[in-house]
Amino acid sequence: MTSVETALSKLPADIVVRDQDIVSKYTTDFRHLYAGRSMAVLRPRTVAEVQLAVRTLAAHGVPVVPQGGNTSYCTAATPNRDGSEIVISLERLNKVRELDIGNLSMTVDAGCVLSDLQDAALDNDLMLPLSLGSEQSCQIGGNLSTNAGGIAVVKHGMARELVLGLEVVLPDGSLFSDLNPLRKNNSGYDMKQLFIGGEGTLGIITGASLKLVRKPRAVVTAFLAIREISVLSTLLDRAQRFTGDAVTSFEYMSNSSLDLLLSKRPNLRRPLEEASDHYVLLEAATSSHLLDLRGAAEILLEEAMSDGLVIDGAVAANEEHRSHFWHLRENIPEGEVLNGGSVKHDVSVRTSRLAAFIVDASDIVRSCCSEAILSVYGHVGDGNVHFNVVPPHTAQTHEFKEHFERTVSPLIYNLAAQMGGSFSAEYGIGRSKLGLLSEYGDPGKIALMRKLKTALDPNGIMNPGKVIPVA
Template identity: 60%
Template structure:
């Protein structure tokens, strides 16, 4: 009997899934870049069952790969090809444990779908601000494990800023229970922060306490064409001043990205007919119904038009029009897929360097020549930009994109490093970006991460080969 068969034999049969069709839904990553094998999918119903699974896996040295909604971009939830690693999904652990409206907090199981957390908050006339294109399928445990960003980070921060406490099953089977939703708690190390962004490599998140906020009593959304990329950050600063820092989202979309989308989905409508190379989707919201956001955005718009930084624009006059604006932003990746796919660069730089990076990066790609196309978009308000390169129209995409990865991507990452930025802004490391971490990462940080992994997970049971790789950096 193999080690994993010993584990399966000691678990309740009702939590073990052997159906290959179901298992295969998790053995290939979202981008179809990595494919592995697994003999079984485990679906525990409680933290106690997760504890039993982890203890057995540690006892028999069987690797455990946590899976969520399978929406990640770096292969962080994909098993290897050995066929010996077990998958674990918390989809059956999907309860809202508590909503404390007066404390502005919600405590949930890690298997809760993000959209369901939104709904639970809304029932109490509150709001959970983490918002992603995959929110109908991604699970909060996965959001926490990858430290997801989202489109509201300008105002509310990323996942790390929204987590008050966690319940985590550690590799030895002990449960770190720190779910108290306190705003201030200085009893030593904030251990739960160590688990955020760890991609299941240090333990399995089973529950979370999250921050809630008052809902928007007023909201204004505008789609703008701007004159120059250098106008980007001055416009954000100006919008913040006009609205009293009520800006929740400030998204950049290149004209090329929109063209790709409209070429492949002609049923979509352009919000602005005026041609431009640069567009901004801006949203401001306030819990106060008397702030006067409409007037503030209109004044900001008029100021930008008179100063010739804004070429054209439209302010949403209905919820449907607002959703249409966001629908365009969320479908930009689909436009890339429908045009042969892209080489993705999920990077971040200082907000003040955003326009400079886009300009210099675009010059790099254009100097490469051969008709390469660019799709550039991102969360400008938190310095995150998706700088993606596509093959020319009619070119054989796979071969061309391989060449881009080999020749152009290193130049882009070198530029990011020169600007003291990050080669991984919001997708994490998974297995995909471990080679980049060897080149651009901090050796001491990598060494310390390996040491922490060794202390908490000496048997390398938790999602091995992800985030920290398999080697500890030699600093001698």
């Protein structure tokens, strides 16, 4: 027997899935960028079984690939192609362990689907303020392992800021457990921080204690056509000042992103009469029944229109309007898929430089590749834009993307780097951004990352080939 087979034979049979029809769903990533192989997927039911699996595989030198909802954009949860790695899915660890209303916290298994946790909080008049496109299938363990972002970061921060406690199976199978949901705890190094954003390369997150917030009493959602992209930061600043920093989402949509969607979904339409090249979806919320947030938002809109920052705008009058606004925003990635998919650049810069980045990067694309279709949108309230490029209808999709990534993407990333920005704002590194990290990452930082990886996972068992560039 190979060492993989020997290791698998020592595990409870009912957590080992060998049927390749099933296994293949775990070994291919969400975007079909990488098809890996695995002899088996393990589906442990308890934390102890995760420990047993890791300890057993590690003892036989078999690397493991932790997997949540398998929604990584950079193949962070996909095994390699030689079949030597075993996927451990967390999907059966899917219970809410505890919810403490008075402490505004919940402690959950890593395999819980994000939207189920959102629902569990809402059932208790609370809210888990983490929301992203894949929320119906992504799992909280993956969200934390990748320090997920999404549409509420401007108010509530990245996933990291929602973590009060963490439970992690380490590469030797031992358990790090720090689940007390405390707001303040300076009792030694805050070790949980290592595993948040560690993409499963330092251990497998099996549980977490999360901050919750009070459920909003009033939500105001506005769809705004803005005069030009340079007004973004003024508009955000003003929105924050008028609402008392109650802005929960400040999302930009280029008209071309909307066009891509609307051209394929004729039943959808823009909610505004005036046309513009640039739109903002703004949402603000308050837990107060006393403060007039809607009144403040209406004054904001009036003033922004009379000043010419905003050409046209609508405040959602009801949940149907609101859901229409969000449907447009949330389906932009689908619009790209329906048009052949996109080359994605998940860039962040300072919020004060974001409009300039979008203008300059757009110029680069126009001058290098005039037929390319820009699809620019994203979380501009956090300085994060998805600067995506869709192949022209006449192009061979695959060839176009490959050519663009080789010739134009580097110019976009160079621009981001020159502006002090990041080539990966929220997607992480995984396998597909290792080259970018080598090129743009600070060598001192990469050296520190290697030291840390070696210290915690000396045998390189845990999600190898991800995050850390090859020396």
